[in-house]
Amino acid sequence: MENELKIKVVKGGPYVVSGEFKMILPTKEEKMMSGNTFFCRCGKSKNKPFCDGAHKGTNFDEE
Ligand code: FES
Known part of the structure; x- marks a missing residue:
């Protein structure tokens, strides 16, 4: 689908929209x-x- 908005959840990191x-x-x-x-x-x-990028210095590891 063109113009589809996607949200990816990065384990231990951000949402990528x-x-x-x-x-x-x-x-x-x-x-x-x-x-x-x-x-x-x-x-x-x-x-x-x-x-x-501050998540890299933490032990945040949620999926
Ligand atoms: S998820 Fe990257 S700084 Fe919080």
Whole structure:
């Protein structure tokens, strides 16, 4: 399916959202996102809601 949005759950890492979507921030700002967007699942990112790689220094290993 063209334009299909996919969400991949990386074991011990982020959600990888592939495709085009609109992200609405708490400030009500809307951003169009495309390509691969990495969202933090471990809670350690200093750039939430995005993953900054900080999960690699933790023992977060959820599937
Ligand atoms: S999942 Fe990568 S920093 Fe949290």
